[in-house]
Amino acid sequence: MCADTPEYKDTLNLPRTDFPMRAGLPKREPDWLARWEKIGVYDRLRAKHDRQSFTLHDGPPYANGHLHIGHALNKILKDMVVRSQQMMGKDARYIPGWDCHGLPIEWKIEEQYRAKGQDKDDVDIVEFRRECREFAEGWVDIQREEFKRLGVQGNWDDPYLTMNFHAERVIAAEFQTFLMNGTLYQGSKPVMWSPVEKTALAEAEVEYHDRQTDAIWVKFPVVAGMDGATVLIWTTTPWTIPQNRAVCFGPEIAYGLYEVVATPDECWAAVGDTYVVADALAESVFNAARLEDGMVNRLRDVSAEDLSGLKCAHPLRAAEGASGEWDFDVPLLPGDHVTDDAGTGFVHTAPSHGDDDYAIGVKHGLQMTYNIMDDSSFRADLPFFAGEQVITPKGKPGGASPMVIKKLVEVGALLARKRITISDAHSWRSKAPVIRLNRNQWFAAIDKPVGDGQDTYGTTIRERALTSIDQLVTWTPQRGRNRLYAMIEQRPDWVLSRQRAWGVPLTCFVKKGALPTDDDFLLRNAEVNARILEAFEAEGADAWYADGAKARFLGDAVEHESYEQVFDILDVWFDSGSTHAFVLRDREDGSDDGLADLYLEGTDQHRGWFHSSMLQACGTIGRAPYRGVLTHGFTLDEKGMKMSKSLGNTIVPEKVVQQYGADILRLWVAQTDYTNDSRIGPEILKGTADSYRRLRNTMRFLLGSLSDFTEADRVPADDMPELERWVLHRLAEIDGQVRAAYSAYDFQGAFRAVFDFATLDLSAFYFDIRKDALYCDGDTLRRRAARTVLDILFHRLTTWLAPILVFTMEEVWLERYPGDDTSVHLEDFADVPTGWQDDALAAKWATVRRVRRVVNGALEVERTAKVIGASLEAAPIVYVGDAVAEVLKTVAFDDLCITSGIHVSTDVAPADAFRLEDVADIAVVFARADGEKCQRCWKILPDVGSHEHAGVCSRCDEALA
Structure with a gap:
């Protein structure tokens, strides 16, 4: 299909275009970004009226560091959602936001202080907060440019920040809703506590890592009910033994009484000792004590009824110098949480240091202990262990556990010890271990009737959340529903307070001398609340710390000296959970009804933003703040390994953009099944770039073939040859597939439908066939029909791919439609005429x-x-x-x-x-x-050479005429 002689070659209708095969994306993409900003694409889209709104509410990243590949996956997915919804006829709004408060930023400022040898506590709190604010502002500016470079379109000039004064005012108002509706209370119960950061942490701020610890088997001598016997417990937290107040057993577990009849050398058991343990664990227990076969005999069964009447002595009760600290009986109590999977079948119970322990303590009236200080040290007057720390300021194991073990050995209370590796909670910021520690904290009661009259979906926060999950929210993928439902179903009350400085304070006052259980403990006064909110709107949350703040806010409502101001700050997840109120509800470009059509984040946000937003909204508006939730997985390297700087397998978005361009990164996202963990690496990106080149070649062919196409060339569908009408049929089918995929946020499906169509139906079939007519025909119906179809294909392919390849499709569009204010991103997907579908x-x-x-x-x-x-x-x-x-x-x-x-x-x-x-x-x-070869179209035909023009076939002779 290429003429052999120069004079015939010039008569062919060969493609003509300046569109380059080499994209040069890294250098050219910034120019398109600047162009979109100059012509105001986002604002012009908002000016399209009479459209159904669609709001994707942005989950705020922390403003504290450069973007990683997970950020890129998340923000590109969001951009694809918004762009595709817009091009399907919606008014799709996107307001980017940042989480600016809380420990991640505060920790960075503290690191700067530590590097200078300064103590944060010596700095004025308002000055410290100013430094936190400036730090966050700097990173907001940096991250904004990094997100924009990925081609993410949104209201970048006016993002939402949780540290903006209005945002801080609304967060305080949302907290006051909990204050006024009766769900806020102060309680002392175990919370995740970071000794290094000296604050409570939310479950979402905790990650689990392996660490080594000492497992110990401890003797609790029976003093009533089975004299002479000893109950054995097992624990991996020796430092909690001084806080023991009970031992729990499993009512359904089979227990036995075992007697030691012989011992090896260096053993902490003695002949004649009798121990009660679970039968299923007896062998492992005695092996740990180096008691071999034949050294222990089982005497008899021990029933649950036998156990329920027993009382033991605390292991440290007989210790010389204990000063009566442990002179009490330790009861045996039934507990459904006890299993015979590991340990001894008995659970050492310290109500101050565990959820199950606390629940048992409340049920049976056990004493809460306050032996552990904020820095994880034992209280100064505790016998034997005073001042020893569980965790050092550097996050390393302290002397608390070794000292407890040493003392247990001294008093003969230890049967065995073993060094083991466990998966344990660590702060995700400092990476130091955290402990379960009882502290006076502020909680939101999730099972207490809210009492605000919004009972459509339940009377408690938990009921409303579970109803929302099942009835009001669409989940992508569906398994996200199961995960969040299980978490909400099982979670305890929400710990709202943090012992930090950078954030929105708990704007409440407590009555001096009153107990947390007293009705007048908390001041609930609408005038006081209103004064606080007015100040926050004008001055931000720093107003809470200003001189005279207490008198200013209380006014003449109450006697000032009768009340104390609370200075804990709100859990940062309460901040981000409240964003629906100051973004979706309060902004003109928010949501029409104050609800989001979609929240989109990674799977970790089932215990993070999805979770806190659900609880917060169910406490204030009575339902979930979102109608849809989309969850994506994490990013891994090509081998499926977690990315780590130490392993050298990290992929940085900036580097990918510098080498390939942002469109290649976006195409990787589109080709990925984001509902699972996604792999990325050099070889994967090379494959992505190859797919990109094939698509670019398709678009180049279209541009070249349509270089001089005009409306005069257009042929009605009914007049087209069958091959063209078949392409229109396929277009109608693909249009349905693309719209369905985009509507379901299935970008892999949308791209695959378009890519397969472009490569298999078009490049390998239709284009291959029609090149002869396009190049060699004269002004025939066949050629005009083919070019009409190519024009239709051009508009469909560029718009279908525009949400994914934002830069390349803009380049393609401008190649054909140059102009100062044109853009493919101002277009919608074109409707499909009903006559195109032809199944026969x-x-x-x-x-x-x-x-x-x-x-x-x-x-x-x-x-x-x-x-x-x-x-x-x-x-x-x-x-x-x-x-x-x-x-x-x-x-x-x-x-x-x-x-x-x-x-x-x-x-x-x-x-x-x-x-x-x-x-x-x-x-x-x-x-x-x-026959002979036509010198113009290269077909071998019998009639070549028998026409007016030498060496051509009849078709070419007619074209030359």
Whole structure:
């Protein structure tokens, strides 16, 4: 399809375009970003009226560091959602935001102080907060540019920040709603406590890592009910033994009384000792004590009834110098949390240091202990252990556990010890271990009736949350529902308070001398609340710390000296959980009804933002703040390993953009099943770049073939040849698939539908066939129809791919429609005329393509054997059945096979004819084309040389005329 002689080559309609095959994305993408900002694409989209709104509410990242690949995955997914919804006819708004308060930022400022040898506590709190604010502001600016460079479109000029004064005012107002509706209370119960950071942590601020610890088997001598026997407990937290107040057993577990009849050397057991342990664990217990087979005899069963009447002595009760600290009986109590999977079948219970322990303590009236200080040291007057720390200021194990073990050995209370590795809670910021520690904290009661009259979905926060999960929210993928439901179903009350400085304070006052259980303990006064909010709106939350703040806010409502101001700050998850109020509800460009159509974050946010937003909104507006939740997985390296700087396998978005361009990174996201963990690395990106080149080639062909297309060339669909009408049918099918995929946030499905269509249906089939007509025909209906279809394809492909390849499709669009204010991102997906769908025609052409595939296979054999160089040298014989022959008679099958001739036969095919295994009813026998080669179109035809123009066929002669 390329003329042999120069004079004929100039007569061909070859593609003409300046669109380069080499994209040069890293250098060119910033120019398109600047152009979009100059012509105001985002604002112009907002000016499109009479559209249904769609709001994706941005989960705020922390403003404290450069972006990692997980940020890129998240923000690109969000951008694809917003752009595709907009192009499907919605008013799709996107307000980016940042989480600016809390420990991550405060910790960075403290690190700067420590590097200078300064103590944060010596700095004025307002000055310290100012430094935190400036730090956050700096990183907001940096991250904003990094996000924009990825092609993410949104209201970047006016993002939301949790540290803006209005935001701080609304966060305080949302907290006051909990204060006024009765769900706020102060209690002392175990919380996740970071000794290094000296604050309570939320579950979402905790991660689990392996660490080594001492497991110990401790003797609790029975003093009532089974004199002479000893109950054995097992624990991996020796430092909690001084706080023991009970031992729990499992009512359904089989226990036995075991007697030691012999001992090895250096053993902490003695002949005649009797121990009560779970039968299923007896062997492992005595092995740990180095008691071999034959050294222990089982005496009898011990029933739950036997155990429920027992009382033991605390292991340290007999210690000399204990000063009566542990002179009490330790009861045995039934507990459903006790298992015989590990340990001894008995659980040492310290109500101050565990959720199950605390629940048992409340149920049975056990004493709460306050032996551990904020820095994890034992209280100064505790016998034996005073001042010893569980965790040092550097996050390392302190002397508390070793000292407790040493004392237990001294008093003969230890049966065994073993060094083991456990998975334990660590602060995700300092990376130091955290402990369970009882502290006076502020909680939101999630099972208490809220009492605000919003009972449509339940009377308590938990009920409302569970109802919302099942009835009001669509989950992508569906398993996200199960995860959050289970978490909400099982979670304890929400710990709202933090012992830090940078954030929104708990804007409340407590009455001096009153107990937390007293009705007047908390001041609930609407006038006081209003004064606080007015100050926050004008001055921000720093107003809480200003001189005279207490008198200013209390006014004449109460006697000032009767109340104390609370200086704990709110859990940062309460901040981000409140964003629906000051973004979706309060902003003009927020949501029409104050709710989000979609929250989109990683799977870790089931215990983070999805979770806190649900609880917060159920306490204030009575339901979930979102109608949909989309969850994506984490990013891994090419081998499926977690990325780590120490392993050297991290992928930094900035580096990918510098090497390939942001569109390649976006295409990687589109090709990924984001509902699972996603792999990325150099080889994967190379494959992504190859897919990109194939698409770019398709668009270049369209641009070249449409260089001089005008409306005068357009052909109505009804007048088109069947091949063009088949392409329109496929367009209608793909349009439905693309819209359905985008609506379901299935970007992999949307891209795959377009990519397969572009490469298989277009490049490998339609374009391949129609190049001859496009290049060699004169002004024929066939050529005009083909170009009309190419024009339609151009508009569909560029808009379908625009949410994914934002820069490249803009380049393609501007190549054809240059102008100062044009952009593909101002377009919508074009509607599909009803007449394009033609299932009967599609069925017919499925038959044609099936036969063509066999012909192509036969010709490839000849080409590989170098019998022919090109398919135009062939005129094969195709053996088919009668029905298929009737179909092939109605099409120019030689053109479809790109051969110079073809003969269709219904005779029985020779035995050696070419066949494909999966198309057994079709056979092909190769034959050479008869005639001379046309010097213009290269077809080999009998009539070449018999026309006015030398060396051409009749079709080319007519075109030349």
